[in-house]
Amino acid sequence: MKPSKKNDFDVIVVGAGMVGLTVASLLQDSQLRVALVDKNQVPTETKADEHDQMKFDARVSALNASSREIFMQLGVWNLIEKERHCDFHKMHVWDADGTGSIMFSADDLAVPRLGTIVENSLVVDALMQHLKWKGDVELFCPCSVTSLNEFDDWITLNTAERRVLRAKLVIAADGANSKIREFSKFRVREWEYNHHAIVATVRTEMPHQKTALQRFMPTGPIALLPLSSDAGVGCQEYSSIVWSAEPSYAQSLINLSDKDFCRELTKCSEASFGEVTYCGPRYLFPLRQRHSVNYSKSRVVLVGDAAHSIHPLAGQGVNLGLLDAEALSKEIKRGLSAGREVSDPVIMNRYQRARKVDNLGMMALMEGFKRVFEADTLAVRWLRNFGMSSINDLRSVKKFLARRAMGLDS
Numbered sequence: 001m002k003p004s005k006k007n008d009f010d011v012i013v014v015g016a017g018m019v020g021l022t023v024a025s026l027l028q029d030s031q032l033r034v035a036l037v038d039k040n041q042v043p044t045e046t047k048a049d050e051h052d053q054m055k056f057d058a059r060v061s062a063l064n065a066s067s068r069e070i071f072m073q074l075g076v077w078n079l080i081e082k083e084r085h086c087d088f089h090k091m092h093v094w095d096a097d098g099t100g101s102i103m104f105s106a107d108d109l110a111v112p113r114l115g116t117i118v119e120n121s122l123v124v125d126a127l128m129q130h131l132k133w134k135g136d137v138e139l140f141c142p143c144s145v146t147s148l149n150e151f152d153d154w155i156t157l158n159t160a161e162r163r164v165l166r167a168k169l170v171i172a173a174d175g176a177n178s179k180i181r182e183f184s185k186f187r188v189r190e191w192e193y194n195h196h197a198i199v200a201t202v203r204t205e206m207p208h209q210k211t212a213l214q215r216f217m218p219t220g221p222i223a224l225l226p227l228s229s230d231a232g233v234g235c236q237e238y239s240s241i242v243w244s245a246e247p248s249y250a251q252s253l254i255n256l257s258d259k260d261f262c263r264e265l266t267k268c269s270e271a272s273f274g275e276v277t278y279c280g281p282r283y284l285f286p287l288r289q290r291h292s293v294n295y296s297k298s299r300v301v302l303v304g305d306a307a308h309s310i311h312p313l314a315g316q317g318v319n320l321g322l323l324d325a326e327a328l329s330k331e332i333k334r335g336l337s338a339g340r341e342v343s344d345p346v347i348m349n350r351y352q353r354a355r356k357v358d359n360l361g362m363m364a365l366m367e368g369f370k371r372v373f374e375a376d377t378l379a380v381r382w383l384r385n386f387g388m389s390s391i392n393d394l395r396s397v398k399k400f401l402a403r404r405a406m407g408l409d410s
């Protein structure tokens with residue numbers, strides 16, 4: 001039976017990040033009464049670079065083909081595409097400590113692009129615009145969940161704004177430090193990567209030519225992701241960096257003057273796009289691997305970073321989260337059409353089965369990459385370089401790795 005009171009819902013999604021907004025949007029045509037809550041005003045103020053007329057958000061994501069497909073089916077991709085975005089066609093990955101190198105190219109793989117770099121805030125804006133336009137989901141922003149109580153038929157959420165919201169099912173999309181996961185006492189396996197990631201927008205002397213770079217150093221990987229050469233901006237000088245390093249080294253990089261940081265970045269990226277001539281504000285993110293042992297418990301289910309957070313070295317976090325959102329909404333709709341209640345364990349088990357193996361597989365792959373590139377023994381270094389050069393020559397292995405990262409195979 002449908003809840004009748006104003007603050008009663010079938011489903012409450014906690015967290016209006018990219019994943020929460022997507023799952024709420026995907027449930028719009030389900031006949032369920034859905035609410036979406038976020039502790040912040042959404043969309044938030046873009047973390048814009050005020051010194052830069054381009055005003056890029058420092059947080060960007062490399063969206064793969066499966067994420068693009070989800071947004072296309074939702075009818076949101078055209079909104080994202082109207083904003084700044086950059087399709088990239090090549091990706092060069094190489095080892096700082098030798099000669100190993102792999103070049104992935106969209107032409108070789110016969111695909112239109114390897115992926116698309118988008119600013120997170122623009123994706124959130126587009127999803128929110130679409131949700132408001134449809135008008136089926138009730139929004140509570142800002143609204144910060146501070147505790148929850150579980151009953152036989154309901155779950156109640158108490159908020160800092162003194163609201164009490166009730167639902168049959170709570171979808172926790174409240175990010176890596178999920179409070180909902182904590183309140184519901186989910187068991188989590190987690191460990192420190194012993195890396196902090198620095199993100200910033202930079203300008204380089206030479207155009208990026210729609211190429212993403214990743215250089216593995218013993219201190220950690222550095223990635224340059226090309227920004228905005230589409231949507232009429234016509235500029236190929238800006239890239240977004242994700243530079244992961246041991247915490248003390250990362251902190252020392254943050255403390256450098258802009259000029260010294262640019263010089264260090266030019267050196268560490270081997271001046272691949274020439275000299276780094278400008279750097280926007282730098283942000284530091286401590287990195288921690290987490291994976292919830294179960295994705296659901298009574299009336300609570302986890303999606304996105306609330307369920308799993310991984311090293312950003314292959315840019316897969318949000319891509320996995322969007323697949324969670326798609327799988328959960330699909331299983332809910334399938335369950336409803338079979339007459340099940342929205343939090344039925346059958347629905348939740350099917351969702352977990354659909355996603356857990358894929359998420360764990362990607363997490364293990366990222367952990368393996370990190371360890372292999374950190375190892376400093378001669379034998380591992382030789383194998384690493386030999387392996388990279390061999391993969392570069394082995395079209396089938398290279399194709400397998402690229403298709404996995406692009407979300408075309410799982």
Ligand SMILES: Cc1cc2nc3c(=O)[nH]c(=O)nc-3n(C[C@H](O)[C@H](O)[C@H](O)COP(=O)(O)OP(=O)(O)OC[C@H]3O[C@@H](n4cnc5c(N)ncnc54)[C@H](O)[C@@H]3O)c2cc1C
Nearest residue numbers: 015017018019039062145174175304305315316317318319
């Ligand atoms: C440096 C870095 C680079 C990355 N690069 C990539 C990349 O290139 N590609 C990729 O796929 N992934 C990347 N990722 C991972 C990606 O950013 C995350 O996987 C993604 O943002 C997770 O989205 P989410 O919606 O699950 O969580 P979040 O984006 O964290 O959203 C959580 C939301 O919940 C809200 N919230 C939290 N607590 C409460 C509460 N108590 N009450 C109400 N609301 C609450 C927050 O305000 C927020 O809006 C990167 C991560 C990092 C750190």
